[in-house]
Amino acid sequence: MTAGAAALDVDGLSVYLGGATVVRGISLRVDRGATVGLLGRNGAGKTTTLRAVMGLVPVCAGRVTLLGEEVEGEPAHWRARRGVGYAPEDRRMISALTVEDNLWLPANACGLPHQAAAQRLAWIFEILPELEPLRKRWAASLSGGQQKIVALGRALMAGQELLLLDEPFQGLAPALARRYAEALSQLRERDRQVAILISESNPALLADVAQKTYTIERGEIVTAT
Template sequence: MLKLTGVNVDLAGNRILRDIHCNFVAGSTVGIVGRNGAGKTTLLRSIMGLVKLRSGEIMLDDVNLAALPGHARAGLQIGYSPEDRVIFPTMSVEENLRLPCASLKQSRQAIDQRLEVVIEAVPDLKPLLKRSGSALSGGQGKMVALGRALMVGTRLLLLDEPYQGLAPKLGLIYTQALGRLKTMQPDLCVVITESNIKLLGDIPDRIWSIERGSIELQKTL
């Protein structure tokens, strides 16, 4: 489904991703584990088109993402929850959730329907809908970022260190939401980065390890 071949990325003159070859299958949940600075965020940003590749190919089925501008990827049903969340503080939670679909010019009815599905998967969002984006705790912000990624991410979901700084109770709620989602959308591919492998528990069915910009398959569960 998503296949990276020979991906190299340089930032500020340094090689950050080195000859990345990896393959994510529809319906799988993939962990990418590596210590701080290993290149996890850069890898997700490369898939989102937020950094330029020096070389290589990123194929989503038969579309080469490397040849598309970043904004064109939203229409490809890829959802991204960045590590710093970026919830708009001047908008309500509901407006934050609707925003990515609205910017894709989806119909009101399609957005309403998708919002219902997202709330079914993440019911903890419901009481937050009318709240201002500026009035969220760190953990609530992560749930909103998950919901927002889900609004457009019906095929591929990229979650950058969602468990970092999440209290154990919220971590459990987050994991339950991912579990519901897999039942509701069995073909969805979920990619989760983490620096502490223990935080992923038994969520992933595959784990890749990333170290100084190089990736290798660590285990298949």
Template sequence: MSGDLLVLEGVHTHIGAYHILHGVDLRVPKGQLTMLLGRNGAGKTTTLRTIMGLWQASAGRVTFAGEDITRWPTPRIAQRGVAYVPENMGIFADLTVRENMLLAARGARHATQIDEARLQWIFTLFPAVEKFWNHPAGKLSGGQKQMLAVSRAIVEPRELLVIDEPSKGLAPAIINNMIEAFAQLKESGVTILLVEQNFNFAKRLGDTVAVMDNGTIVHAGSMQELADDEQLQHSLLGLAL
């Protein structure tokens, strides 16, 4: 697969009186996993929310599959094939795992109408979703909630997954499970844009990487190149590995 599925060109975003994004240029190649890295407060979450139309860009352009989606409302962006998993996961704690999944499967009115083959594939990625199918989502562990959040995002076919810090607060064993799941999703042809603070997580998964600082992209290239250059890591991210 070649070409860029998602492109941001000179994107500025204001939130109230605050100017958060200062001309963001970002390319997400089709069929690859792109990591968006940066220190806390660099503008990563604002970038994702701007892509999804949750916050409107005040200047610049966001293009998805060749279409200008800069002014599109969030539901239209989702219907076009973009799924978003926010940092807080956005699950409904009082509903069961099954009910959470059903809400995300817009073409189904009953759980039996969810695509069975796709559901079984999700169960292989995240066995906990099947194990706790009839349990309240609020009773799940942090890792299990994260698995449910990603499962909801992929219960219907998507072209692009936009995910904010999936490994935050998770145990190493759960992180390894998440890495394997994202690798399988990428192999299935899904394009992924992923914000991450865990650099070891990022370098194991990423094909390309963009690094943000003060509301702009300060570095873009291959993930392998950044993983191999400790001096560059330290200058961009303040890491000492």
């Protein structure tokens, strides 16, 4: 890790997927401790950008730098071990496991010592207290909204440096969306180091949480505010 480096630096990123270039030469930067929004309509390339940062889709041009280190060609699980947490839009719980097992998976997979992982989990339960009573439930038995919260908790487990949240408010009832945003600001208060990149299609929802917003259209960044 290089001191003073950004949590995430994307430079000229292009992704070719399913016969089309979905992301074209995108550059963006997320400083440590910053919350950055990626705003765009459906199909604009938000999800692909996040997935490329996570290492889930092959990149055809450009560089992704995590905490000052270029991670070209690195598989996703190595990036997770660098402290990157990812919450996909469609939640994707492991339904054969309980909520608690889902939360433990990234800690075990990234080789966190048991003590540290248990502390981390307790800390996550402080920020997301609604998770605690769900611990023993099967992930498949939760409502969609509850699964979103679990997905955030799971991303926090590995994501000590950078969180990638793909449309976290999508499909949430207004009350739950407010709760989610509140949880994010609580996270901010307690942890001033973690960087967050949120993709969203509704600018109003981003306005409260993000200090900086990139707008993406047809795979290109059009504005940065």
